[in-house]
Amino acid sequence: MTDARTHTVDVDIAIVGSGAGGGTVAAALAPLCRDGLRVALFEEGGRFGAADNTRREMEMVDRYYLDGGGIRTVSGEISLAAARGVGGSTNVYTGVTFEPPPAVLDKWAVPGLDAADLAPRLARYARQNGVHYHDDAEINRNNRLFLAGCHRLGWDVRKFPVNTRGCVGLNTCNLGCAVLAKQGTARVQIPAAEHAGVAVYPHCRIERIGDGVLHGRADAGGPLPAGPVRIRARRIVLAGGTLNTPALLMRSHRHWRRRWPALGRYFTCHPALTLVAEHRGAVNGSLGHPKSYYCDRFAARGRFLLETCFYPPFATARNLVGLGPEPDALMARMDRQQQILALLLDRARPDNRIELDRAGRTRVHYRVDDDLRRTMAEAIRAAGRLFFAAGAVRAHLPGAPNFFTHRRDADRLVSRIRPDRLAAGRVVLSAAHLMGGCRMGADPATSVTDPRGRVRGLPGVYVADASLFPDSVEVNPYLTVMALADRVAEAVRHDLDTGRVRAEAAA
Amino acid sequence: MSVNTLTTMENDPGHARPAALSPRARVRFEALQHTLVPSSAAFDVRERTAALALVARALSRQPAAVRRQLALLLAAIDGYCLLRHGRVFRRLDAARRRRTLERLSTARWSGRLRQGIEGLTVLARLGVYGQTALHPHLGYRLREVPRD
Numbered sequence: 001m002t003d004a005r006t007h008t009v010d011v012d013i014a015i016v017g018s019g020a021g022g023g024t025v026a027a028a029l030a031p032l033c034r035d036g037l038r039v040a041l042f043e044e045g046g047r048f049g050a051a052d053n054t055r056r057e058m059e060m061v062d063r064y065y066l067d068g069g070g071i072r073t074v075s076g077e078i079s080l081a082a083a084r085g086v087g088g089s090t091n092v093y094t095g096v097t098f099e100p101p102p103a104v105l106d107k108w109a110v111p112g113l114d115a116a117d118l119a120p121r122l123a124r125y126a127r128q129n130g131v132h133y134h135d136d137a138e139i140n141r142n143n144r145l146f147l148a149g150c151h152r153l154g155w156d157v158r159k160f161p162v163n164t165r166g167c168v169g170l171n172t173c174n175l176g177c178a179v180l181a182k183q184g185t186a187r188v189q190i191p192a193a194e195h196a197g198v199a200v201y202p203h204c205r206i207e208r209i210g211d212g213v214l215h216g217r218a219d220a221g222g223p224l225p226a227g228p229v230r231i232r233a234r235r236i237v238l239a240g241g242t243l244n245t246p247a248l249l250m251r252s253h254r255h256w257r258r259r260w261p262a263l264g265r266y267f268t269c270h271p272a273l274t275l276v277a278e279h280r281g282a283v284n285g286s287l288g289h290p291k292s293y294y295c296d297r298f299a300a301r302g303r304f305l306l307e308t309c310f311y312p313p314f315a316t317a318r319n320l321v322g323l324g325p326e327p328d329a330l331m332a333r334m335d336r337q338q339q340i341l342a343l344l345l346d347r348a349r350p351d352n353r354i355e356l357d358r359a360g361r362t363r364v365h366y367r368v369d370d371d372l373r374r375t376m377a378e379a380i381r382a383a384g385r386l387f388f389a390a391g392a393v394r395a396h397l398p399g400a401p402n403f404f405t406h407r408r409d410a411d412r413l414v415s416r417i418r419p420d421r422l423a424a425g426r427v428v429l430s431a432a433h434l435m436g437g438c439r440m441g442a443d444p445a446t447s448v449t450d451p452r453g454r455v456r457g458l459p460g461v462y463v464a465d466a467s468l469f470p471d472s473v474e475v476n477p478y479l480t481v482m483a484l485a486d487r488v489a490e491a492v493r494h495d496l497d498t499g500r501v502r503a504e505a506a507a
Numbered sequence: 508m509s510v511n512t513l514t515t516m517e518n519d520p521g522h523a524r525p526a527a528l529s530p531r532a533r534v535r536f537e538a539l540q541h542t543l544v545p546s547s548a549a550f551d552v553r554e555r556t557a558a559l560a561l562v563a564r565a566l567s568r569q570p571a572a573v574r575r576q577l578a579l580l581l582a583a584i585d586g587y588c589l590l591r592h593g594r595v596f597r598r599l600d601a602a603r604r605r606r607t608l609e610r611l612s613t614a615r616w617s618g619r620l621r622q623g624i625e626g627l628t629v630l631a632r633l634g635v636y637g638q639t640a641l642h643p644h645l646g647y648r649l650r651e652v653p654r655d
Contacts, residue, residue: 055649058561058637068565070629076622170650178652286647313636313647318629323543323612324605331636332546335646425613425621 006228007218011038011199013492014214014233016206016248018043019088020481021465021488022239023185024125026193026200028489032496033197041190041198042214042231044205044240045084046221048091053176057312060175064092070318070430071243073366077424078271079318080364081432082243086202089241089432090184090478094173094291095162096307097131098475100483108470110451111442113487121483129163129183131479138169140288145279145338146308147293149390155297160307162289169288171310204229207360208252209236212460235492238438238455239465239485242267246354246437246467247362249448249455259457260448264355266439267364268348268472269431271372273379274311274319276330277338277387277395284335285310295386299345299474304379306386309341319428320396326403330396338392342379343433346372348471354437368429373419376427381413398427433477438467453488454495464488527566527574533559535581536630538597542604543631554641558634565633577630580623584611 013029015022018041026041033039045064054060061069064083071080083089099122102115139147150157167181180187194200203222208215214231218224238245246264249256257263290310298304311319313334320327330337352366380397387395388410397405399417409416440463441447444456453468455461464485466477473480528536540558541548547558566574585595588607592599596607612624635641 055652056639057642058564058633058639068568076618076625168650168653170652172649284648286649288650313642313645314633317632317636323608323628325545328544328546331645333646335648424618425625 006230007225009040009201009224009229009231011040011231011233013037013039013235013237014231015039015041015237015239015464016214017088017238017240017244017465018086018185018190018200019083019239019241019465020090020185020478021241021485022237023087023090023189023193024482024485025237025239025464025489025492026198027185027189028486029492030193030196030198032493039193039198040231041193041200042204042206042216043084043086043088043200043202045086045202047086047186047200047202048176050178050180053172053178055170055172055175055178057175057314060172064176066243071362071364073364075366075368075424077368078269078366078429078431080243080269080434081430082241082434085186086190086200087184087186090182091176091186092174093182093184093432093476093478094289095164095182095184096291096476097126097129097161097163097479098477100473100480101475104471104474110440110470112451113440117487118480118483121486122479125479125482125486126161126163129188130165131161131163133159133161134167134289134292138167138289139292140169140285141283142285142290142310142338143288143292143308145283145390146295146340146386149386150293150295152389153385155295155386157293157295159293160291162291164289167289171286171288171290172312173290174315175312206231206240206248209238209248209461210252212236235460235462235496237462237464237488237492239463241465242434242437242467243354243362243364245463245465246448247356249438250356251360260444262350262439262446263448264437265350265353266348266436266446266470267352267354267366268346268435268469269366270343270433270472271346271368271376271429271431272344273342273376273383273398273427273429274309274316275340275342275380275383275387275395275397276316276320277340277392278330278333279336279338279391280393282335283338285337285339286312286334298378298382302378302382303345303375304382305343305345305475306379306383307341307343308339310337310339319430321398321426321428322396322403327396330404338387338390340383340386342376342383344372344375344379345472345474346375348436348439348469368424370419373422376422377417377419381417384413384417385410398422433466433473435466435469435472435477438463439470440468441470452491453484454491460495462488462492527563528559529578532578532581535585535596536562536627538604539581539584539608539627540631540634542601542608543628544635547631547635554638557638557640561637562630562634565630576623577626580620580627583620587611
């Protein structure tokens with residue numbers, strides 16, 4: 001339904017969302033503008049420069065994160081973070097770069113998707129986005145303590161590749177970079193796409209998709225008049241992220257859930273524990289880049305990764321379990337804190353899913369089962385060992401009988417940290433790596449798109465974000481999203497060349 | 508400017524929002540906040556005002572139903588204390604206040620109540636640790652942004 005106030009935009013290719021997926025597709029399809037095709041990118045959030053990134057925690061959380069960064073799963077056990085704004089989540093990641101492990105690609109079993117296919121794409125985006133290793137001199141004490149702890153325990157430890165240029169160690173990567181050092185899509189792919197002729201429409205939220213038409217709403221502050229908009233397009237690429245893309249399809253037609261039994265299902269994430277310890281002397285983890293090292297020793301058997309991290313005060317405090325003077329005491333000396341992020345590697349399951357409530361808002365069902373609680377306990381014990389090996393005097397380790405576990409108990413972590421003490425309400429889990437819901441694959445019963453991101457039964461519609469993942473990627477996902485988006489862009493170009501969409505529509 | 512007026516505003520001047528907590532709910536919330544985050548009990552007027560403004564701002568983004576649920580939870584905690592101890596929460600001594608919240612936060616008999624206490628804890632911490640002006644006092648220092 002449209003009314004007289006509805007503003008119409010006609011394009012050849014509409015891309016919804018501008019993060020790692022949408023921004024990559026925009027750049028990959030930008031050369032088509034030279035042939036006279038109109039390519040446009042639509043983004044719900046605004047467009048922000050260095051001066052807008054004030055580093056004030058709550059102001060930046062409001063600006064960049066959906067629902068203030070705390071979208072609770074229905075059970076209330078996990079708080080999910082997803083970002084908006086031109087550049088999407090690449091505005092607020094730390095720039096940590098991983099290639100998808102070949103074993104994961106084997107498990108995904110998507111026809112045509114293998115390490116050989118992805119390797120040149122991964123290499124190209126790593127090069128374009130300036131992926132490199134930080135010099136040792138740039139690494140702060142929070143990270144060096146992690147390194148020292150791993151060395152003392154005899155654990156393998158690796159340095160993160162990061163995609164920064166001109167990083168000065170401001171530390172507030174998750175609040176947007178105040179010197180724009182991170183080379184996300186807002187810095188690299190989207191400017192290149194615009195230069196080649198792609199139009200960018202911030203402040204424009206797309207809510208539904210019809211027959212070659214997108215329906216949405218433009219907010220004040222963007223290039224479109226505020227009010228309802230419809231976008232007519234020959235090709236549509238959905239890249240609004242794992243929470244938005246399945247929801248957009250569900251919102252569009254009430255029977256579409258039946259058309260794709262897997263729509264919204266097989267959602268997964270990396271449930272994460274932020275663990276905090278206190279040292280006797282200053283650590284000053286807030287000075288310098290927050291993430292330099294990780295330990296993947298437990299990834300294969302233990303199903304978790306340990307990474308360095310350092311979060312601002314409220315983000316740190318909301319992860320503490322307990323009340324009263326102990327959390328206050330820990331927070332009063334942030335300069336002495338060492339922080340470790342434990343990323344739990346959980347499998348995608350059909351019951352973990354995205355749904356809509358009666359008002360059309362996204363709801364996420366995610367079950368934290370006993371296996372995951374055992375993994376949590378293992379991860380907390382490992383982080384505890386690492387803290388104490390690094391010299392911490394006490395640590396806040398959920399699952400232990402008291403708020404603080406002291407160094408004298410370092411040898412008793414197995415008996416102290418118990419999975420049954422990690423029930424709902426006794427542990428705080430958050431997740432920023434959201435995956436699945438429009439999974440790709442060969443089987444229509446368990447996937448929404450074909451292996452190239454084409455939505456089955458909707459000619460000319462594609463998906464190009466982490467919702468494509470058939471299962472967890474088990475590492476930080478942005479580079480994998482970019483490589484998959486590149487494959488999707490290739491499919492769009494191929495279909496344009498061969499007239500495949502016209503043929504499908506006629507059929 | 509009074510605390511009541513300030514709690515109805517965004518931190519950013521000029522962005523007025525509807526009041527998120529009634530005066531009675533605010534009194535109940537502050538008593539709970541002093542137990543959840545004891546350092547908040549020592550706030551001066553400016554810090555207290557800033558804390559309530561942050562909470563009001565977070566609540567104003569939520570649907571009206573969530574604000575109603577919060578008001579109900581605050582009243583329910585007082586009701587529970589009245590039944591158990593014969594006094595409302597803010598009239599209990601510090602040890603009883605803490606025990607009450609610990610009991611409710613791990614209640615196996617009501618997941619919704621437990622979630623409510625978790626939400627309340629997040630709000631209480633937001634009011635304290637969300638204040639940028641307090642960050643240097645926590646030892647959270649940041650490098651200056653280079654000027655050129």
